[in-house]
Amino acid sequence: METTHGQGSEGWSASLREHGRRVTRQRLAVLGAVERHPHSSAEAILASAREELPEITAQSVYVVLGDLTDLGMLRRFEPPHSPALYETRVGDNHxxxxxxxxxxxxxxxxxxGHAPCLTPSETHxxxxxxxxxTYVGICSDCAAKQAAVPAP
Incomplete structure (x- = not known):
């Protein structure tokens, strides 16, 4: 499977057909929203998709996200203490x-550079x-803000 980001509407339409799915406005709106805003929650994807398709419902977005994730067109990952996030970058081991x-x-x-990049101690x-x-840390912007705040 190849990485599928940066496709645009025509590329997404072709990918949907290759996966045996009809090309619908809802699917294209969701794919476009995830492509424009990678690492977004379903709520953020809904808000972005509504900019393109105001009548899209939350239920439609959740159904499309689930279906396209199952197909491998989207990747879902769950950071600690956060809702699931979605991205169009699939098929690689990043x-x-x-x-x-x-x-x-x-x-x-x-x-x-290839899967799996880590060798587990036990594969069962x-x-x-x-x-x-998932690496968890503090980004440079937040670190700079923390450094700028005087200690009490």
Whole structure:
């Protein structure tokens, strides 16, 4: 599977057809919203999709997100203490760095470059295909703000 970000409406239409799905305005609105705002929650995707398609319902967005995630057209990941986030970057073994203060999320390339990039101490008989790593820290903007606040 290839990374599928930066496709635009025509590319998404072709991908939907390749996956056996009809091209609908709801699916295109959701894909466009996730593409424009990677690492977004379903609520943020709903708000963005409504800019393009005001009549789209929350239920439609959740159904489309679930379906396209199951198909592998979207990736869902769950940062600690946060709702699930979605992105169009799929098919590679990248990870995420998350600021524990502001919630900013950035992609982090795999340390080795291929899946799995980590060797577990125990596989329990499973063939490991993906290592889902989340780095949690403080982004440079939040660190600068903290440094600028005088100590009490």
């Amino acid at each position: 990870h995420h760095a998350i600021c524990s203060i502001c919630g900013r999320v950035e992609d982090v390339e795999c340390a080795v 008989g499973m063939t490991i295909m993906i290592a889902d790593v």
